[in-house]
Amino acid sequence: MKDKTRLMILDGNSLIYRAFYAIPLLTSSEGEFTNAVYGFMNMLMKVLSDEKPGCIAVAFDKGKVTFRNEKFDQYKGTRKATPDELRPQFAYVKDILKAMNIPTYELEGYEADDLIGTVTKRAEEEGYMSVIVTGDRDALQLISPATTVMLTRKGISETELYDTGRVKERYGLTPEQMIDVKGLMGDSSDNIPGVPGIGEKTALKLINTYGSMEKVYENLGDLTPKMREKLTENRELAFLSRELATIIRDVPFELDLMECYLEEPDYDKLMPLLQKMEFKTLINSFTERMKAAGLAPSESGQAPPVCQVEYECTVLPLQEGLDRLAADLDKGEISISYELSNPDPMLAELTGFSWSVEPGTAAYVTGVGEGQAELFREEANISPLASLAGSRAGVKKYCHDGKRLMVALDRYGIRWGSVAQDTLLAAYLLNPTGHHQDLADLSAEYLGRELAPGDESAGAAGTSGAAGAGSSAAVIMELQKVLAQKLADDGLEELYYSVELPLTRILADMEITGVRVDRERLTEMSAELADKLENISTEIYGLSGEEFNINSPKQLGYILFEKMGLPAAKKTKTGYSTDVEVLERLAAEHGIAEKILEFRQLAKLKSTYVDGLRGLINPRTGRLHTTFNQAVTATGRLSSAEPNLQNIPIRMEEGRRIRKAFVPSEPGHRLLAADYSQIELRVLAHISGDANFIRAFREGQDIHTHTASEVFGVPENEVTREMRDGAKAVNFGIVYGISEFGLARNIRITRQQAREYIDGYLDRYPGIREFMKNIVVEARENGYVTTILDRRRYIPDLKSRNHNVRAFGERAAMNTPIQGSAADIIKLAMVRVAECLEREGLKTKMLLQVHDELIFEVPEEEMEKAVPLIRDCMENAVELEVPLVVDMKQGPSWFDMEKIKNV
Structure with missing residues (x-):
């Protein structure tokens, strides 16, 4: 039941931006980009369902220039322009919100944060409890006994709720003190300078120790000479940064909280908008709401014939469920839906699973949580789930996102074999830019059925709890048949059954194996880069004649164009541009520009790759375990994430040297790289x-x-x-x-x-x-x-x-056709290589795929046999009008490699 005194206010810009970058580009049949709208609406519907607020509003930024630019003209000066694919989606979101009777607030000269701060202050005064939904940690300063902040994580797929207790637990501070932290450390995303040389860790320590920036400056004598010097020289900058970071709570605009009360949408306006966006699941959801409210859909808002179907789901405790599963293995085919405790399957526990062997029915097993983990592992080798994983008696297995399940089950000692159907992959092949990640969308689109609602997200299945998981398993059983027929109709069977499905198991093995990185080598490289950055800074200061914040576009613009008199592009309201193109042009005029470019590149290498990779080493295995996304790109290419090991920069020598840290996992092993030449x-x-x-x-x-x-x-x-x-x-x-x-x-x-x-x-x-x-x-x-x-x-x-x-x-x-065909070829080659390695009984393991290159770990005694085998599989994966050529190298690290001649 909705609580009329509970107000929820969303940061529209933050959520739309996060949705845009979290979800691959989607387009309607009319060519309109919709991924940001889709992600925002899913987030909105989730918080409405979970939180049940009685009042709601959405705040947006209005224009690029705010009162903060008057105080500091470089404020947000480093922000990139809004992508062309995103820009029109803001209007679509606002149109939908208007049709839903949800008020939106925006005001020239102010940011969404300021409007949110003003709304929540008024709400507190009038006795409301407020929840702010945003991806921006600046909002933590607004937390009070009456206001909490729901921070989005992992794009928009997860949220974390912060109240005063959570802020204290996480940072050791009160919400108000978070503003002082920002004043000292700055914020690169908003181009708030802070005190050069002071990061988050130091800023938190200072405010924890002294309580406020004023107290820090009153006690400079307690600090080290270097720290005292930084703070003294940048006192004005620190207090300006705090002022820029402070959210205004008295924005002058008309506000009546009564207009925020949640009402029924204007369906005649809403449904055509959703149909234009082709959001079938949302259309179905609102159609059900209309029916529940006794409102028959009008002709203009008529939704497709999608209905919620009740599935018969039997809920069973763990042991009884395993017994039931053992009996059901004799049915010949089975669909599986699963729930994991963590989005990263390498860190996740299996918390529940369901299956279906007959249309419209399913069974759901409870009690597979952390308390049962050890028991579950001990019984894994004899459990029915292990038998199912091994395809006992030729059972056909169907699932949605099978690779994720394969990786998760490995920690229980269960090796999940290949699947007969994976609805995620099938839907991806049928429409690579569609909503194939979401089982609910697929059910609505292909079956005209709505998944039963769950209590919370369950990863691949898209629902949670007995009703949700059972619904998912039953839907997968029906959906796989429909998708299989459509694959046949579109001539995609060979690609699906011979390449994509077998590749799933191969990628899962690569993710499970991971790649060893030398942590000490990364630490050494971090120190080396820090020294180089300090040396380059000194050179830059020598060329400019003074010290300044190299990361500050405003200070850099002053040095280059006013003090040194270098030719500048036209000065804008936010100052001089100092982007890469400008600096590359200036490099011909003066050596300082080249040094600044080098400084930026090295700083990026250090923070993102050297230090970033160290933080992503799995604590359980001591290795890096990337996730290979098999169903994301429109061209069919694999992508890599968390960490992205396909994007380690190699144009600079320092970037290439990062590969020195990638080493074999055992003594007597070598790394082998096989790279298609100009594929x-x-x-x-x-x-x-x-x-x-x-x-x-x-x-x-x-x-x-x-x-x-x-x-x-x-x-x-x-x-x-x-x-x-x-x-x-x-x-x-x-x-x-x-x-x-x-x-x-x-x-x-x-x-x-x-x-x-x-x-x-x-x-x-x-x-x-x-x-x-x-x-x-x-x-x-x-x-x-x-x-x-x-x-x-x-x-x-x-x-x-x-x-x-x-x-x-x-x-x-x-x-x-070019990039996609190259992707097809290397995927097929991976399947052929894996088959050959297994057939020959070799211990050689495939570790990584980096675009047109495969990386292996090879025992030295197998190198002579593995090299020609891998080369033959890759060069003969397909027959073209021109020869395929593979260049091969081997060595003690990914960097130190010698070319192997083609003999």
Whole structure:
């Protein structure tokens, strides 16, 4: 029941931004981007269901310039521009909120935080209890006995509730003291400078010790000389930073809390909006609300025929449930839904599971929590769940996100074999930009049925509790049949059954195995980078003639453009731009710009990669365990997360040296890297059928030198380095649909020269020109493009009325068959390599996939056998018009590797 004195206020900008970056880009059939709207609405509906507030409102920022910019013109000066794909989604959210009769507040010159602070202050005065929903920790300062903060985590998938007790437990401070901490440490995301050299740890220690910034400055004599010097020199900056971080609680705007009372939506306006966004689950949810309220849907708001179906679910204690599962294994097929205690399956306990063997029925096992963990592990080898995992008697297993379950069960000593159907993967192949992650959406879309509501999120299944888990298991049983038929209809069976499904087990093994990193080496590298940063800082101060905060765009702009008189771009309201492009241009004018670029790159390496990787080492295994996302990218490529081991920078020597810390797990083992050579260009040659391009690869020519020779009309032995670099940029640019503007910027030539490069390239390779033209035409006609293994990518953007969106669709149509085919090839190669290693009984393990490269750990005695086996599997994964070539290296670390000749 709703509590009319309970007010919930959402930080609209924070939640929409977090949703945008947490959820892969989604588009409606009309080409409108919807992922941020989808994530925001799911978050809104979840907090409404869980918290049951009687009053609700949403606050938004209004404009870029606020009163804080008048105090500090570089405030938020480092913020990137809102992505084009996100910008229109704010209006969609506001339209939906208006249709839901939820008030929104925004005011020129103020931020959403200030409006939230004002609303909650008024609410406290009038006897309301408030909950602030945000991803911004600045809101912690607003906590009081009557106001709590619900912080979003993991994008928007999790929340953590903070009250005064939680703030004290976490930080040892009162909420008000958090403002003093921000004054000392600053905030890079808002470009609040703070005191240079003081981070969060030091700021917390100072405020814990002295209570306030004023008291810190009163007791400077207690501090070390270096700390005293920092604080003294930056006193004005510290108090300015605190002022910038302080949320205003008396914003002058009309506020009547009565208008925040939660009302029924205006369904005639709401339903068409949801239908335009194609949010089937939300449509169904509101349709049920209409029925419950006795409101028949109007014609304009008529939802698809989706209904909630009651599933018969039997709830069983652990032992009785295992006995029932043992009996059900004789049924021949079974669907499994599971619940984990942690989003990271490497750290998770299995807290519950359900299964279904007959349509409309399910069983749910309770008591699989932490208290039963040891018992469950001890009985794992003889338990029915272990028997099911091993596919006893050929039982067909169906699930949603099987890889996650495989990783979680490994800690119990249970090896979950391959599955017969995975509804996550099947839905991903059918529509890689759709809502395949959410089982509830799939149920509504393909079955016209709503999952039974659960108490809280349960990860892959999407529901929790007996009703929710049982509903999930029963839905999976029905859904897998529908999806299997659609895969057959779309010609995707071979890709699904021969590549994606078997790859799931391989990726799970890679995640479980992890990769060993030398923690001491990372610590040494951190210290080395700290020394280099200090030395570069000294050089920069010497070139500038004074010390300043290198991380402050305002101070940097003053040094470069006012004191040193370097040529600046036009000064804006927020000051001079000091971004990468500006500094790269200035590097030709003065050495200080090059040093600043180097400083920024090294600082990023240290914080994100060297120090960041140390913090992600699994405490149980002592290794890094990345998560390979198999069903995220639109092209079919794998991605890596937490940590992203596909994105370790290698352009700088210091970045490459991070790979020195990646080492074998046992003495006598070596790391082996197998890398496809120019696979995307070889795919382009195959798909385009261009005779000249194909001949160059067949003859083993340097493709970039050959291209330069063709484009510039000179013999290959007269091609200069500049010519080859330009040809290389065009070769790879074609793969990604590069424009003349992009090429000109990348290799620093004029747009006219870039146009001449591209025209010359396409004149020499007419097959590629025809491919680029025809693939866009075919995509418009079919609505999708395909890869060499028939993977589909639907491109609704081609129908958009927005020119920029259409152009994005055209680039996607051109590059998806190339990138997607390369992804198909390495996935198929991984399956073939794993099969061969197992068949030969080798202990060699696949550890990582980094785009076109596979990393293995190989016992030295197996190297002679493993190298040709892996090379053969990879080079013969598919047959193209040009040869596939794999370069191989081995060594004691990922960095220290020697090339292995192809003998």
